[in-house]
Amino acid sequence: xxxxxxxxxxxxxxxxxxxxxxxxxxxxxxxxxxxxxxxxxxxxxxxxxxxxxxxxxxxxxxxxxxxxxxxxxxxxxxxxxxxxxxxxxxxxxxxxxxxxxxxxxxxxxxxxxxxxxxxxxxxxxxxxxxxxxxxxxxxxxxxxxxxxxxxxxxxxxxxxxxxxxxxxxxxxxxxxxxxxxxxxxxxxxxxxxxxxxxxxxxxxxxxxxxxxxxxxxxxxxxxxxxxxxxxxxxxxxxxxxxxxxxxxxxxxxxxxxxxxxxxxxxxxxxxxxxxxxxxxxxxxxxxxxxxxxxxxxxxxxxxxxxxxxxxxxxxxxxxxxxxxxxxxxxxxxxxxxxxxxxxxxxxxxxxxxxxxxxxxxxxxxxxxxxxxxxxxxxxxxxxxxxxxxxxxxxxxxxxxxxxxxxxxxxxxxxxxxxxxxxxxxxxxxxxxxxxxxxxxxxxxxxxxxxxxxxx
Amino acid sequence: xxxxxxxxxxxxxxxxxxxxxxxxxxxxxxxxxxxxxxxxxxxxxxxxxxxxxxxxxxxxxxxxxxxxxxxxxxxxxxxxxxxxxxxxxxxxxxxxxxxxxxxxxxxxxxxxxxxxxxxxxxxxxxxxxxxxxxxxxxxxxxxxxxxxxxxxxxxxxxxxxxxxxxxxxxxxxxxxxxxxxxxxxxxxxxxxxxxxxxxxxxxxxxxxxxxxxxxxxxxxxxxxxxxxxxxxxxxxxxxxxxxxxxxxxxxxxxxxxxxxxxxxxxxxxxxxxxxxxxxxxxxxxxxxxxxxxxxxxxxxxxxxxxxxxxxxxxxxxxxxxxxxxxxxxxxxxxxxxxxxxxxxxxxxxxxxxxxxxxxxxxxxxxxxxxxxxxxxxxxxxxxxxxxxxxxxxxxxxxxxxxxxxxxxxxxxxxxxxxxxxxxxxxxxxxxxxxxxxxxxxxxxxxxxxxxxxxx
Ligand SMILES: [K+]
Ligand SMILES: [K+]
Ligand SMILES: [K+]
Ligand SMILES: [K+]
Ligand SMILES: [K+]
Ligand SMILES: [K+]
Ligand SMILES: [K+]
Numbered sequence: 001x002x003x004x005x006x007x008x009x010x011x012x013x014x015x016x017x018x019x020x021x022x023x024x025x026x027x028x029x030x031x032x033x034x035x036x037x038x039x040x041x042x043x044x045x046x047x048x049x050x051x052x053x054x055x056x057x058x059x060x061x062x063x064x065x066x067x068x069x070x071x072x073x074x075x076x077x078x079x080x081x082x083x084x085x086x087x088x089x090x091x092x093x094x095x096x097x098x099x100x101x102x103x104x105x106x107x108x109x110x111x112x113x114x115x116x117x118x119x120x121x122x123x124x125x126x127x128x129x130x131x132x133x134x135x136x137x138x139x140x141x142x143x144x145x146x147x148x149x150x151x152x153x154x155x156x157x158x159x160x161x162x163x164x165x166x167x168x169x170x171x172x173x174x175x176x177x178x179x180x181x182x183x184x185x186x187x188x189x190x191x192x193x194x195x196x197x198x199x200x201x202x203x204x205x206x207x208x209x210x211x212x213x214x215x216x217x218x219x220x221x222x223x224x225x226x227x228x229x230x231x232x233x234x235x236x237x238x239x240x241x242x243x244x245x246x247x248x249x250x251x252x253x254x255x256x257x258x259x260x261x262x263x264x265x266x267x268x269x270x271x272x273x274x275x276x277x278x279x280x281x282x283x284x285x286x287x288x289x290x291x292x293x294x295x296x297x298x299x300x301x302x303x304x305x306x307x308x309x310x311x312x313x314x315x316x317x318x319x320x321x322x323x324x325x326x327x328x329x330x331x332x333x334x335x336x337x338x339x340x341x342x343x344x345x346x347x348x349x350x351x352x353x354x355x356x357x358x359x360x361x362x363x364x365x366x367x368x369x370x371x372x373x374x375x376x377x378x379x380x381x382x383x384x385x386x387x388x389x390x391x392x393x394x395x396x397x398x399x400x401x402x403x404x405x406x407x408x409x410x411x412x413x414x415x416x417x418x419x420x421x422x423x424x425x426x427x428x429x430x431x432x433x434x435x436x437x438x439x440x441x442x443x444x445x446x447x448x449x450x451x452x453x454x455x
Numbered sequence: 456x457x458x459x460x461x462x463x464x465x466x467x468x469x470x471x472x473x474x475x476x477x478x479x480x481x482x483x484x485x486x487x488x489x490x491x492x493x494x495x496x497x498x499x500x501x502x503x504x505x506x507x508x509x510x511x512x513x514x515x516x517x518x519x520x521x522x523x524x525x526x527x528x529x530x531x532x533x534x535x536x537x538x539x540x541x542x543x544x545x546x547x548x549x550x551x552x553x554x555x556x557x558x559x560x561x562x563x564x565x566x567x568x569x570x571x572x573x574x575x576x577x578x579x580x581x582x583x584x585x586x587x588x589x590x591x592x593x594x595x596x597x598x599x600x601x602x603x604x605x606x607x608x609x610x611x612x613x614x615x616x617x618x619x620x621x622x623x624x625x626x627x628x629x630x631x632x633x634x635x636x637x638x639x640x641x642x643x644x645x646x647x648x649x650x651x652x653x654x655x656x657x658x659x660x661x662x663x664x665x666x667x668x669x670x671x672x673x674x675x676x677x678x679x680x681x682x683x684x685x686x687x688x689x690x691x692x693x694x695x696x697x698x699x700x701x702x703x704x705x706x707x708x709x710x711x712x713x714x715x716x717x718x719x720x721x722x723x724x725x726x727x728x729x730x731x732x733x734x735x736x737x738x739x740x741x742x743x744x745x746x747x748x749x750x751x752x753x754x755x756x757x758x759x760x761x762x763x764x765x766x767x768x769x770x771x772x773x774x775x776x777x778x779x780x781x782x783x784x785x786x787x788x789x790x791x792x793x794x795x796x797x798x799x800x801x802x803x804x805x806x807x808x809x810x811x812x813x814x815x816x817x818x819x820x821x822x823x824x825x826x827x828x829x830x831x832x833x834x835x836x837x838x839x840x841x842x843x844x845x846x847x848x849x850x851x852x853x854x855x856x857x858x859x860x861x862x863x864x865x866x867x868x869x870x871x872x873x874x875x876x877x878x879x880x881x882x883x884x885x886x887x888x889x890x891x892x893x894x895x896x897x898x899x900x901x902x903x904x905x906x907x908x909x910x
Contacts, residue, residue: 006696006760013468013704021708077897080760081890084753091707091749098715103731114730241461249468252546253476260480260553275569276558294546298539305461305535435536442532
C-alpha cells in the first residue's frame with residue numbers, strides 16, 4: 001500500500017489549477033478602449049463574482065479533501081481510483097460554471113428556454129459530494145490505510161459521522177435543487193446557494209433531532225462549533241504549499257497564453273506594418289507589463305514562501321485567509337489585461353482606473369497574507385516557530401517583508417487620485433523596481449539587528 | 456535560510472505547465488470535417504514537431520535545474536530571486552516559440568520581412584542560460600547553502616566547471632545565432648539547432664584544448680561521458696513526481712478549457728435549436744469522450760504512481776523516458792479534439808484515423824513507462840525496492856499493470872484496420888471499461904500468488 005503523499009500532491013495540483021482557471025471567461029471579455037473602464041468594470045462585476053464564488057467552492061472542496069487525507073496514512077488502489085473519479089468531476093466543474101454563468105445573466109433566458117444549466121450544475125456537485133461520501137465510508141472501514149492515531153482515537157466514528165454529515169447535507173441540497181429546478185429555476189438556484197450555509201443547516205437539523213429523540217448521537221454536533229473549527233483544528237502546511245504553488249504557477253501561464261493568443265502578429269499584420277518588428281511594436285508595452293506582473297506575482301510568492309517557512313502548522317482560519325489571498329492573485333490576468341489596454345496617461349481616466357484596479361488587487365493579495373500572519377501570532381506557540389515569535393530573531397523581518405506590498409500599493413492607489421501622471425507606465429516602473437526594496441531589507445536587516453543588540 | 460524543497464516544487468510546477476501548454480497552438484488549428492484527416496495530420500506535422508522540440512528543450516532546462524538543486528541544501532534570498540528570474544524567462548518561452556512557429560513555416564517570410572523572431576528566440580534562451588550561469592556561480596561560492604556532501608567533495612570545483620560548461624556552450628551558441636541571423640536567418644536557426652549537440656561540441660572543444668595546452672583541466676570532460684551520465688548519475692524521485700504531476704494536472708485542464716471555449720452554446724445557438732438541452736446535445740458525444748480521455752490520463756497517472764512508488768531513485772535515462780511518456784500524454788488534448796470531431800463510423804476513414812492516432816499516443820505514453828521500468832531493472836539493486844525486483848513479491852504485479860495499456864491500445868490499433876465498425880464510439884467504450892481491467896488485476900493478483908506459493 002503506497003503512502004498517500006503523492007495522491008495528495010497530485011490532487012492539490014488539480015484543485016489549484018481548476019480553482020484558478022475560472023478567471024478565463026472574465027479575461028476573455030473584450031475591454032472596449034473608447035468606453036469608460038469604470039462602467040466596463042461594473043458590467044464585469046457578475047463575472048468576477050462567479051469567479052470568486054467558484055474559486056471558494058472549489059477551494060472549499062479542497063479543504064474537505066485535505067481534512068479526509070489527514071486521516072489516511074497509505075492510499076490503496078480503491079482510494080486511488082475513487083480519488084481519480086473525484087478529480088474527474090472536479091475538472092468538469094468549469095464547464096457547468098461557464099454554462100450557468102452564460103444563462104443566469106437574466107433569469108428570463110432560463111425560464112424561457114430550459115433549466116438544464118441549473119440541473120447540470122446541481123448534478124455535477126451531487127456526484128462530487130457522493131464520491132466524497134463513498135471515500136469517507138471506505139477510509140473509515142479499512143483500518144490498514146488509516147493513520148495509527150486515528151485508528152486508536154475513540155472518537156473515530158464520531159469524526160467519520162461529522163465528515164459524512166459535512167458532505168451529506170450539501171448532497172441533499174443538490175438533489176433538492178434538481179427536483180425544484182424544473183418548477184422554478186430561481187428556487188433551484190436558491191437551494192444551491194444554501195450549500196454555503198450547510199453548517200448552520202446541520203446545527204438546526206441537530207437541534208430538531210435532539211428535541212424529538214433525546215441526545216443520543218452527538219457526532220452531528222462535532223466540528224459544528226465554528227470557533228473551534230476555525231481556530232483549533234490544525235492542518236500540516238505541506239498541502240497548503242502545494243495548493244498555493246499550483247495557483248501561483250498557473251497565473252503566470254494564463255497571462256502568457258493570453259499574450260500568445262492575442263498578440264502574436266499574423267502574416268497579414270506583418271504585410272500591413274512592413275516588418276515583424278513593426279507589427280510587434282504595436283504592442284510593445286505588453287513585454288514591460290508582463291515583466292511587471294510576473295515580478296509582482298513572484299514577490300507575492302516570495303512573501304508566501306517566507307510566511308509559510310516560519311509556520312509549524314495552520315488552522316482553518318489561516319487557510320481561509322490564504323485562499324482569499326490566492327483568489328486575488330488569480331485576478332491578476334484580468335488586471336494585466338487592463339494595464340496593457342490603457343498603457344499610459346493619454347488614456348486619462350481609464351489608465352487611472354486600471355492602476356487603481358491593479359493596486360487594489362495587489363493590496364488585497366498582500367493584506368490577506370498579513371491576516372494569515374496576524375492570526376498565527378494569536379496562538380504563536382502553536383503555529384509559529386521560535387525565531388518568528390514576538391521575541392524571536394526574525395519576527396521584525398517577516399513583519400516588514402509582509403508590509404512592503406500593502407504600503408506600496410496603498411501609496412500608488414492614493415497617488416493615482418492626486419495626479420493623472422501616475423499612469424500605468426509609472427505603476428509598471430514601480431513594480432519593476434520593487435525587488436530592490438526586498439533586497440535592501442535583506443541586506444539592511446542583519447546590520448540593524450547587530451546595531452540594536454550592541455546598544 | 457529556508458530549505459530548498461518548496462523552491463524546487465514551485466519550479467517543477469512552472470516548468471511542467473510551460474512544457475505542456477505548447478500543445479495549445481496545435482489544438483487551436485481547425486480540423487476540417489469534410490477533408491481527409493490523414494492529410495490534415497500530415498499538415499500538422501510541423502506544429503507537432505514544434506511542440507515536441509519545445510517540450511524537450513523546456514524539460515532539458517528542467518533537468519539542469521534538478522541537477523543544480525541537487526547540490527543545494529537551503530535556498531537563501533539570492534537563490535530565490537535568481538530562481539524567480541529564471542522562471543520568468545521560462546514562462547516567456549511559449550511566446551517566442553509561437554512567434555518562431557508562425558514565421559518559420561516558410562523561410563521566405565523570414566527573409567522577406569525580418570529576422571526578429573529568430574533573434575528574440577535566441578535572446579530569450581541567452582537570458583535563460585545566462586541566469587543559470589550566475590546561479591551556478593553563486594551556489595558554488597556560498598558554502599552555507601550547499602549540501603554537506605558537496606562541500607566536502609574534493610571534485611567540487613570540477614563539478615561546478617562541468618555545470619558551467621553545460622550552460623556556457625549553449626549561451627555562446629545563442630549569441631552566435633543573434634550575430635548570424637541578420638545576415639541569414641537560416642544560419643541563425645542552424646546555430647540554434649546545434650544547442651542539442653552541445654555535449655558533442657564540448658567534447659571536441661576539449662580535445663582541441665588538450666592538444667594545444669596539455670591535459671591541465673579535466674573538468675571539461677567531467678560528465679561528458681554519455682554512458683556515465685545516462686546510467687550512473689542518479690536523481691531523487693520527488694522532483695520527477697512533482698514535474699509529472701504538473702503535466703498530468705494541466706492536460707485535464709487544457710481539455711476542459713477547450714470545451715468551455717468551443718462547446719458552450721451561445722444565446723443565439725439556444726434560439727436556433729429551441730432549448731439549452733437541444734443546443735448542448737449537438738455536441739453530446741463530447742461528454743463521453745471527455746470521460747474516456749480523463750480515464751485514460753488517470754490510468755496512465757495510476758501506472759506512473761505505481762512505477763515510481765517502487766523506485767528508490769532514477770538515472771538520467773529513466774528520467775528521459777519518463778519525459779517522453781509525458782510528452783505523449785501532453786498530446787492528448789489534440790487526440791481528444793479528433794475523437795470529438797469524428798465521433799462515429801459514419802465519418803468512415805476519418806473516424807478510423809482518429810482512433811489510430813489516439814491508440815498510437817496511448818501506446819507510446821504507456822510503452823515509455825515500460826521503458827523506464829526495463830531500464831530500472833538493468834541495475835535493479837540501485838534503482839528498485841526489494842519487493843519490485845525480479846524475485847520480489849510485487850514484480851509480476853507491476854509488470855502486468857504496465858503492460859495492460861500497451862497491449863490494449865495495440866489491439867484496438869490493429870482491429871481498427873480490420874473493420875470500420877471499430878470507430879471512436881467503440882474506442883471510447885473500451886476506455887470507459889478499462890478501469891475494470893486494473894481492478895480485476897488488483898483483486899486477482901493476491902489470489903494467484905497465494906495459489907502459486909501453495910503448489
Ligand atoms: K483554496
Ligand atoms: K507543487
Ligand atoms: K504573471
Ligand atoms: K520533462
Ligand atoms: K506537487
Ligand atoms: K504540481
Ligand atoms: K483529460
